[in-house]
Structure formats: structure tokens, C-alpha cells
Amino acid sequence: MLLNNSISHTESPLNYPILGIIGCGNIGKRQAANFLAHGYSVYVYDINPARMTQLHSLGAHITQSCAELATHCEVIFTALPTPSDVIKAVLEGKQNLSQGLRPGSIYIDITTNSPETIYRLHKVMNLLGVEMLDAPFNDCSEGATSEAGMGLAVLASGSKKTFEQMQPILQLMADQVLYCGEIGNGTRCKLIHNAVNAVAVQAVSEGITLGLAQDIPLQTIWDALRFGSFGQNPGDIHGLPYYWFSRRCDHLSKHPAFTIKLLHKDLRIALDMAIERDISVPHLGLTVKDYEEAERRGWSPYAATKVRSLQEERAGVIAKASQPLISSSNLSTPPPTKASENSKNRFSLYSVLMLILVSNLFQLGLQWLFHSHHLF
Structure with missing residues (x-):
């Protein structure tokens, strides 16, 4: 367990830390199901009860507020749409997360947030004795491929010690887990990624519409882009x-x-x-x-x-x-x-079988040699 003194009477299987997820939308819901599938005890909270009900059927524990969730969990994630949603859930809303957090717990925000919000959250977590990482998540959209089936990358930043402590859990979330340095850098990297991607999308849009205006079939334009150096x-x-x-x-x-x-x-x-x-x-x-x-x-x-x-x-x-x-x-x-x-x-199996076969043939050859020359 992560904490010396348990903050919940609930026992987590396999001595795993107890996890909490606030926000059970597209990313939060899939990660909650993912953690449950890996044997973790998971508590969830969402303003939409139907989302929690879906996860309850998979084994998640439903809570009535962010503060209640915090009393059960050692590691808490927020996966929310906007910075203002995070501020409300963690600091300003009724029964917010900060009201239930205990010293020694770990808070991880996987929202695509703003650096200013991350700094504000981090300051409060320091006062509460809570470690914090910002670890925005690169989802696997249509057209992209995730080997693990969850996401492409987690861009984490904060204390290196806390990151290393959380790395086994973060590695369950995506194909790659990148440590980006001091708190806020993960959020900055995610924003830069999204900005670059958005500009590239607009460039592709210009190219496709230019091709269509030249009466080039859409399939041909798409093939020209994806099979050329740009697509590769x-x-x-x-x-x-x-x-x-x-x-x-x-x-x-x-x-x-x-x-x-x-x-x-x-x-x-x-x-x-x-x-x-x-x-x-x-x-x-x-x-x-x-x-x-x-x-x-x-x-x-x-x-x-x-x-x-x-x-x-x-x-x-x-x-x-x-x-x-x-x-x-x-x-x-x-x-x-x-x-x-x-x-x-x-290949490894064949190698072992061949080694056994050659060894047996060698022993048979030696026995024949010894018998034929009356060496026994």
C-alpha cells in the first residue's frame, strides 16, 4: 500500500493502492474499467449517476461526492472536461475533493488543463500534505493505433519520486508513459501537441480542398498524402x-x-x-x-x-x-x-527442440562408437 496508515477500512486486492476517479466520461470511464480489470479496487464519482451505475456493474464503488471518494482512496484521478470543472471538483464545489483528502495520499490530474490551474492545485496539495502529478492523457482516436488498446501516451510531471511510485499504474493507461519534469510540464507538452496537431489538420484540409478543386478524386488525394513522405x-x-x-x-x-x-x-x-x-x-x-x-x-x-x-x-x-x-x-x-x-x-521452442534432438543424436553416436570399438 502507498500509505503507512490506511485511510479506509476497505482492503484492496493484491496489496494494490485503492484508486478513485472523478469524472467518468470518455477517458475516466475507460480507465476505471481498465483498473478494475487489473485487480484494483476503484471508487468513482460523476455528476451523472448513470455513468457511475455502468461502472458499478463492473465492480466499482459509487460515492456521493468528491469529498467522500477521497476518504476511501489513496490515489485519486480527475478526468474532467475543462480547468473550471477541475477547480470546482477539487477546490470550490460543495463537498469538494480537498475537504476529504488525507496527508500522504496522491492526486493525479489527467485533464488537459491550464498551467495556471495546475500551479493553483499544486499549491493547495502542498498545504494538505498531498503529492500531485499532472498527467494529461493522449487518447487513441480513430485512425491511430494503440498497442495496449487504451491510449497513446501519458505525459506526466511533478516530483520524480512520486512519478516513479505511480509509474506501474500509469503504465496501465497507455502505450507510453513520458516523464516531462517539474509540475506543469506535462500539461504544457499536451497543449503543444494539440496545437501542432491542429495546425497540421488545417494544412491537410487546405491540401484536400485544393485537390478537389482541381477535380482530383478524394481517394487519390488521400492516397497521395498517406503514401508519401508526409503520411509516413x-x-x-x-x-x-x-x-x-x-x-x-x-x-x-x-x-x-x-x-x-x-x-x-x-x-x-x-x-x-x-x-x-x-x-x-x-x-x-x-x-x-x-x-x-x-x-x-x-x-x-x-x-x-x-x-x-x-x-x-x-x-x-x-x-x-x-x-x-x-x-x-x-x-x-x-x-x-x-x-x-x-x-x-x-523460434525459441524450435531452438530448444533442435538442441534436444542434436544432443540425443550425439549420445547415440557415441554409444555406437564405443560398442563398435569394444570400448565398453
């Missing part, structure tokens, strides 16, 4: 360590294969196509302006990646790494599939 490496995200972070883009001696000049030409042609059909493509237009500025600076023969230096100037930072960045969980290597695991298991 969206936003060049996997190539960033090699092309950008290494600063190869700053040196003509690296013999760039695709230059500012060449990509600028492609972008101008694409923009001309849109102008010809009177199609608004604001993201493409802004990108063309960046490439125009790059050419004015004399960067035409440099790698196309160098255009990112303009954004570095605007932000006042430099993206640089002495070595290619590889996640501690080796994200660049896809996780093994069930088929590959089965193949490995079969």
Missing part, C-alpha cells in the same frame, strides 16, 4: 533530430538533397493553383512568405529545413542536440506485434 513521417517529426536538431541545415557542406529554392518553387506553384480557383489557403500562404524571406536572406541553396531558423529567431531559441534524440522507451522502433512475439516464441 507527418510533419517531418521523426526526421527532426537528423535534419534540424543536428544543425545540418546550417551548412552547405552537408550537400542538401532538397533545398529552400526547390521547395519554395513547389509551394509557389501550389499557391498559384489555389489563387487560380479562388481558394483560401491561409496556412500555405504564410508558409510561402517564410520561404520568400529565406530566399531574400540568401538561403536558396541550403536544406529546406533551414527555413525553421526563422521561427527560432521569432521565439529567441535554438533547437540543437549533439546526438540524435532517442526516447528512453525507444519510440523510433515500433513495439513488437503479437505476431512477431508469437514468431519469437515459436
Whole structure:
């Protein structure tokens, strides 16, 4: 158990900590069911009683308030829609969570929150003697694949000791669990992820509508995007360590294969196509302006990646790494599939059987040799 002194008379199976989940919507409901399936005792609270009833049928304990839930649980999650919902449930609402929390318990917010709200919550938790992590959750939407079937990643931040204590539970929630550092960093990373994704979505939308306006079938446009370099490496995200972070883009001696000049030409042609059909493509237009500025600076023969230096100037930072960045969980290597695991298991079994067979044949050969030469 996590606490030296139990805060509940309820015994959790297998000596697991007792978990509580406030908010039984899309994410909270699935995680509650997930924890129950792994043998945890789970208490739930939601303003919608029907959601709790569904989880009760799976073995969850229903509570009447956030404060009541806190009295039973050692680890409490909030999975709510907005920062204001979290503030109400944890600090300001009737029978809120802070009124029932006990020193030594752990509070984890998996809401996509605001950094300001996280800091406010963290300050209160410190006063209550409660450890806190912010660990927003990247859900697995249609079109994405989760090996574990729950979600893509948990982006956790807070005390490293608390993170390590909670890591076995967090690992049940998604394929990857990333420790992002000090409190609030997980929330920042999730917001950055969502912003980048939203801009990419708008760019894809511009490309598809531009193709349709050129009378290209939707299936053909979709195939062109998903089978090309964008579809295989969206936003060049996997190539960033090699092309950008290494600063190869700053040196003509690296013999760039695709230059500012060449990509600028492609972008101008694409923009001309849109102008010809009177199609608004604001993201493409802004990108063309960046490439125009790059050419004015004399960067035409440099790698196309160098255009990112303009954004570095605007932000006042430099993206640089002495070595290619590889996640501690080796994200660049896809996780093994069930088929590959089965193949490995079969290979191991065959290896053992062959070893036994060869050993037996060797022993038979020795016996024949000894008998034929009357060595016994």
C-alpha cells in the first residue's frame, strides 16, 4: 500500500493502492474499467449517476461526492472536461475533493488543463500534505493505433519520486508513459501537441480542398498524402533530430538533397493553383512568405529545413542536440506485434527442440562408437 496508515477500512486486492476517479466520461470511464480489470479496487464519482451505475456493474464503488471518494482512496484521478470543472471538483464545489483528502495520499490530474490551474492545485496539495502529478492523457482516436488498446501516451510531471511510485499504474493507461519534469510540464507538452496537431489538420484540409478543386478524386488525394513522405513521417517529426536538431541545415557542406529554392518553387506553384480557383489557403500562404524571406536572406541553396531558423529567431531559441534524440522507451522502433512475439516464441521452442534432438543424436553416436570399438 502507498500509505503507512490506511485511510479506509476497505482492503484492496493484491496489496494494490485503492484508486478513485472523478469524472467518468470518455477517458475516466475507460480507465476505471481498465483498473478494475487489473485487480484494483476503484471508487468513482460523476455528476451523472448513470455513468457511475455502468461502472458499478463492473465492480466499482459509487460515492456521493468528491469529498467522500477521497476518504476511501489513496490515489485519486480527475478526468474532467475543462480547468473550471477541475477547480470546482477539487477546490470550490460543495463537498469538494480537498475537504476529504488525507496527508500522504496522491492526486493525479489527467485533464488537459491550464498551467495556471495546475500551479493553483499544486499549491493547495502542498498545504494538505498531498503529492500531485499532472498527467494529461493522449487518447487513441480513430485512425491511430494503440498497442495496449487504451491510449497513446501519458505525459506526466511533478516530483520524480512520486512519478516513479505511480509509474506501474500509469503504465496501465497507455502505450507510453513520458516523464516531462517539474509540475506543469506535462500539461504544457499536451497543449503543444494539440496545437501542432491542429495546425497540421488545417494544412491537410487546405491540401484536400485544393485537390478537389482541381477535380482530383478524394481517394487519390488521400492516397497521395498517406503514401508519401508526409503520411509516413507527418510533419517531418521523426526526421527532426537528423535534419534540424543536428544543425545540418546550417551548412552547405552537408550537400542538401532538397533545398529552400526547390521547395519554395513547389509551394509557389501550389499557391498559384489555389489563387487560380479562388481558394483560401491561409496556412500555405504564410508558409510561402517564410520561404520568400529565406530566399531574400540568401538561403536558396541550403536544406529546406533551414527555413525553421526563422521561427527560432521569432521565439529567441535554438533547437540543437549533439546526438540524435532517442526516447528512453525507444519510440523510433515500433513495439513488437503479437505476431512477431508469437514468431519469437515459436523460434525459441524450435531452438530448444533442435538442441534436444542434436544432443540425443550425439549420445547415440557415441554409444555406437564405443560398442563398435569394444570400448565398453
